[in-house]
Amino acid sequence: MERWVGVLLIAVGCAGTDPSTVPTADTGVTYDVPCAVRGEPTLDVAHAVDPWGLDDAEIGCGIPPQGGAPYARFRLRIGDLALDDGATVTVTVTDLDTGEALGGTELVMGFVCSNVGDDADHWVGSEVHARFDGYSVEELLGRHVQVVASVATDDDLVTTSGTGTLAPF
């Protein structure tokens, strides 16, 4: 008996509870491996701390704290894409009325696999700042724009877009 108890203790101790198995608070769905690729990639974009999606949203635009070209703040959320090694993020902002390419950004960045809350099972990152070189804030405010965001890895590309109006912070 003692022998088998000893065996049992160690086996239980290292049997391997998958540490990444976490139920989401809201949906009650348990993901065996958060952020695994299970379908087609998805991409959501949000302005600053606003909810996901740009549907005629008010997009704050102003001078960055250290000066320079005006900027707007965005966040991205990606699903069903392998992003362990980060990705190239591109954001472009175009005037819907004139067709002018107003600004944007492109950078390589890393992401966090979310395992809790509303963003569970998605990759999220820190802010992305679109810059509007050659424009003053006054020239930008009030413009109706389309925002196109894309996330590219070596193997995949996912894109989304939304609309909004550039407004003061």
Next chain:
Amino acid sequence: MSVLALIALSQPAAACGGFFCNTSDPIDQAAERIVFAHDEEAGEVEAHVQIFFSGSAEEFAWVVPVPDVPELFPSSDDVFTLLDSVTKPQFRLVVDEVDECDDDRIWYDYDYALSSSAPAPEAGGVNVVAEEKVGPYETVTLRARSTDELLTWLQDNGFDLPDALSPALDPYVAEESYFVAMRLANDKSSGDIQPIGMRYPSDSISIPIQLTSIAATPDMRVEAYVLGDYRAVPESYLHVQINEAAIDWFGGAWNYEEVITQAANEAGGHAFATDYAGASSIMDGWFDTDRYDTESIAMATEPMEAMELVMSQFSGTTLLMSILTEFMPPPAGVEAQDFYNCVGCYELGPDYVWDPVGLADALDERIVEPLAHADELIGAHPHLTRLTSSLDAVEMTVDPTFVFNSDMSQTVEHIHEAKLLMYCGDGGSWTESSRELVFEDGRSIRLPSEAWLAEMGMTEFEFMERLSNKAALVIEQTAASGEPIVIADYNTWADEQAYDLSTEADAIAADGAEVEAKGCGCDATGAGGAAGLLAVAGLLGLRRRR
């Protein structure tokens, strides 16, 4: 039950044997340190930037973007030294003998490794808005509308800045952008370099990190001390809570900076941790500007008398040596450090020229007054937050911005304590006893005895290595209001790892078996180890039957 506190020692002592020790600037520029103070009522930000440079005076040039024309003034390295020493994270292991132990312990060396020092953001149609001498610097405040024009103007006017600076400057050049450029005055040396203070109209706090990318070292440490009415949090970056179990508690927390780097990387490369958040009154009394009596120095009649007064009031810094060299120069052929460490050892004669009044004035202007101002600045803001991160040059793509949040908990302690419970079994051997490490959050890990680890050639940190797989226990998004939004939470994972480790330690203690603790096959995912594990368990079973 006896409680013994083994407190992490403070910084390692310098062993040079003189007032001035190593006065040459270290070559590696391993961190960036800035103090920000936000005056919401006045709509102003005051920034103190610590500058670190290695090279000749002619090579020194520094440029920083500012949102508006700033007021410039000298700051002091002592401000940064004091802020760092008072608010730096400390990890204290408190030992509690649950049963009385026979004291045959192995004594740990709990020296705490200091965080490293600081660099300079370099960076680099032009209107000259202001020109002035500030401390040891000649400064120019410029308005520039194009990067090429700005860089060309600076290079043409004696600021030794490289063309490679151009892309780093680009984000900051626009229709109306301002820059402060500095170089050392003709009569100054690189030893005169000291932090610079700037005050400008602004409602936001940000570090122009993109400009730093050109001069960054790998995993460059970024430290921001933010003074305001409330706790400061990152807005454009994420926020991380460190996994304390990844710290080497038994090794004096030497790996704290590595844990910060790992945590920032786990958060995608753009994240800050909070080292301290709380009342700024933690700094009360530390600046102690009342101890300075430069008037007595001005009235000194002999160099040795002046030097004794200097040594009794000031620290032996590079800046101090530079000031002394200017007003009380070493005799020809004598090294400055040797001279100032023993002025009385040299026959100076009646022809020796020195200026005690100039010396006193320079000490006031460049050391005492900046300290007094910093003391006043800190006292004027009730809350101090110390935030830290680590960035590679390739990660310096977005400037971190900080906001104040009155909704969150306003306190983050910088002193962390864990308990080490010793189960010696009443008079049992300290080194043979099993132990339990209990963290402040209640998580605990049972550990094998010191003797067992020594036999295995393993440290406690190595036994707990799997807990270092996650340096960021919580990754969250912070903003100007509301509680943080948690993006990733690994507390469950940490609990599981602690349980696995404790079970291994229990087996070791129960059987005295030579289980290979590191790999009974267990790893962070729990995968792949079960077979090896059961094989070991079988061995244990065989031993029992004997």
